[in-house]
Amino acid sequence: xxxxAEKAIYEWQMWVPGIGxxxxxxxxxxxxxxxxxxxxxxxxxxxxxxxGVGKLVIAHAGNLKPSDLHRQLLMTSxxxxxxxxxxxxxxxxxxxPLIEVLGIPENVNNDNVADLVGQVDVVVDCAPLFExxxxxxxxxxxxxxxxVECAMYELQFHITTFLPGPETPCLxxxxxxxxPSWKRQFPVFGAVSGTVGCMGAMEAIKLVTGVGEPLGGxxxxxxxxxxxxxxxxxxxxxxxxxxGN
Amino acid sequence: MIVNFQxxxxxxxxxxxxxxxxxxxxGVTATEAVQALASxxxxxxxxxxxxxxxxxxxxxxxxxxxxxxxxxxxxxLTGCELxxxxxxxxx
Numbered sequence: 482x483x484x485x486a487e488k489a490i491y492e493w494q495m496w497v498p499g500i501g502x503x504x505x506x507x508x509x510x511x512x513x514x515x516x517x518x519x520x521x522x523x524x525x526x527x528x529x530x531x532x533g534v535g536k537l538v539i540a541h542a543g544n545l546k547p548s549d550l551h552r553q554l555l556m557t558s559x560x561x562x563x564x565x566x567x568x569x570x571x572x573x574x575x576x577x578p579l580i581e582v583l584g585i586p587e588n589v590n591n592d593n594v595a596d597l598v599g600q601v602d603v604v605v606d607c608a609p610l611f612e613x614x615x616x617x618x619x620x621x622x623x624x625x626x627x628x629v630e631c632a633m634y635e636l637q638f639h640i641t642t643f644l645p646g647p648e649t650p651c652l653x654x655x656x657x658x659x660x661p662s663w664k665r666q667f668p669v670f671g672a673v674s675g676t677v678g679c680m681g682a683m684e685a686i687k688l689v690t691g692v693g694e695p696l697g698g699x700x701x702x703x704x705x706x707x708x709x710x711x712x713x714x715x716x717x718x719x720x721x722x723x724x725g726n
Numbered sequence: 727m728i729v730n731f732q733x734x735x736x737x738x739x740x741x742x743x744x745x746x747x748x749x750x751x752x753g754v755t756a757t758e759a760v761q762a763l764a765s766x767x768x769x770x771x772x773x774x775x776x777x778x779x780x781x782x783x784x785x786x787x788x789x790x791x792x793x794x795x796x797x798x799x800x801x802x803l804t805g806c807e808l809x810x811x812x813x814x815x816x817x
Contacts, residue, residue: 669817
């Protein structure tokens with residue numbers, strides 16, 4: 482049951498057709514894994530905390546660097562040199578103390594991925610390295626969990642959702658191997674990561690509440706240089722080593 | 727015949743622009759057109775092709791809003807547009 486305090490906080494979003502108290506209760510009972518929680522994942526986490534997702538599991542290692550600050554909005558300039566995850570947990574708690582935030586000071590790896598995915602209903606992939614993304618993909622397919630896939634570069638971004646079952650591809654269908662040209666550091670604006678982060682959060686909210694139509698089998702791309710939008714149908718590979726036959 | 731490419735991801739910087747035009751023989755497939763692009767544009771070659779000249783499986787090819795497989799055998803028509811997307815991630 483929602484408390485009076487929760488009803489007061491979430492009133493505006495409960496007015497959205499299809500949400501109401503029942504939809505808000507679904508959000509309260511839901512759990513989402515966000516990895517990592519930088520420029521992109523930070524906005525996913527912030528919006529999901531604000532929306533009242535009951536449990537956020539956040540995996541993010543390392544200490545804050547000056548070069549993080551232009552896009553990682555859960556950080557503060559006085560925190561440079563200190564663990565990012567502490568700032569993330571603190572800022573989310575300040576925004577919404579009614580939810581549970583579990584901060585893991587690690588990135589996704591072979592040892593923790595099964596446990597991390599096993600704790601949640603929905604995964605949002607925001608990692609910068611394909612090694613982590615493909616690992617997370619393999620585990621979400623194995624556990625039958627949906628994964629929202631968010632990515633960005635320069636002024637461009639794209640987003641899609643991989644749903645359990647045969648209807649949609651998985652990440653390995655699109656990118657079966659680590660792309661040799663991709664590097665962890667790349668050009669991007671915080672406004673770009675923030676935009677796709679908010680869209681990733683909305684996608685997770687849709688998955689939890691059942692409102693709207695998730696981007697299963699569709700890749701939505703945008704170039705913010707001219708706001709050109711492209712929606713493309715993407716499909717499963719029968720020979721995919723992760724989800725194929 | 728002419729094939730117009732729209733480039734996304736790292737391919738743009740590598741090619742020096744958002745689009746690229748390639749003149750190819752009539753009747754080529756999408757994969758053959760992509761290989762022709764890689765041959766004519768040095769900046770994107772290693773991103774698109776692997777060591778044996780095959781299109782890397784991480785490169786996404788779209789035509790009229792639909793993803794194409796690298797073994798798609800349909801011949802292209804002159805003036806058609808293909809979209810190429812290289813992988814991107816978060817951070």
